[in-house]
Amino acid sequence: MVQLTEELVARSNNPVKCKKGEDVPRYLRRITHLYFANRNIDCVDGLSACHSLSVVYLYDNRLRKLPRFSFASQLTHLYRQNNQLYRMENLANLHNLTKLYLGGNFISVVEDLNGLKYLQELHVENQHLAPGEKLLFEPRSLQAVAANASVMVQMSLCVVNVSGNRLDNLVDLACLEKLNHCITTNNLLHNVKDLAAVLACWPLLCRLDLVGNPLCQQAKFKDEIITATSKLGLLDGKEIKTTTREFLLNWKAHKEARKKGKHCSKFMLTTAVPAKQIDISSLTWPKIPGRTVPLQKSLSTPKPSFV
DSSP: OEEEOHHHHHHSOOSSOOOTTOOHHHHHHTOOEEEOOSSOEEEEOOOTTOTTOOEEEOOSSOOOSOOOOTTOTTOOEEEOOSSOOOOOOSOTTOTTOOEEEOTTSOOOEEOOOTTOTTOOEEEOOSOOOOTTOOOEEOHHHHHHHHHHHHHOGGGSOOEEEOTTSOOSOOGGGTTOTTOOEEEOOSSOOOOHHHHHHHHTTOTTOOEEEOTTSGGGGSTTHHHHHHHHOSSOOEETTEEOOHHHHHHHHHHHHHHHHHHHHHHHHHHHHHHOOOOOOOOOTTOOOOOBTTBOOOOOSSOOOOOOOOO
């Protein structure tokens, strides 16, 4: 059991060294980066003197709970990958946080993002979920982040990593209109049409990673995705050329025009007025001088008689 305390921070090999004659509290107040990755830490306590923290590295440890960093009002980067976290908590007061890394934990619900008005990157990939479960998203948290994005365009959530979480759709993320990079590899996405509908909600999307999803086995799935987005430049790490996009858009417009033309033709045929039938029962044959022609019930030509 290793507990992260102010004393341990003061004795660590931090790049920022304690000056000669400087007391510990003053030294802790001017530390901006905390480097404690892969130290078997399972508890964080008593760091309230570290007011100037902006970046905290605590990945590859044994933390079961997100400690409170409300004292660090300038904290912008928080790295907590590969711990034993089960909940997203104690984040509401980190108002200046821009990048949050929580991949490789045991989190089942993405939540407690309401106060993160400057959040730009969210990484929650490869959670250790129970069999049959998938990662869930609290609607209020995502809507709060989306609302902040509508007010502050430059400080909006633009990068999301949800890979390896058994997701079968991305509908919950459709509200993130400012998203420009979505990483959703090794999930269970299978319906290209549903994915295209969500992509249409992200007009600023520039990069999309889908490797390892079932829909990648479908023929021409990339064509559907490219035509559903206007600014997508990289798909699974491969550049989308302008000529390719233009060709696919023209081909899609041509197919839609042909489909519309066939529909119009079918409509005209089904709604056309049927030809008026003529009643021939009242018709009489013309009289020819010198010959009597009997009245016929039909218009069939009489057989000639030879004498």
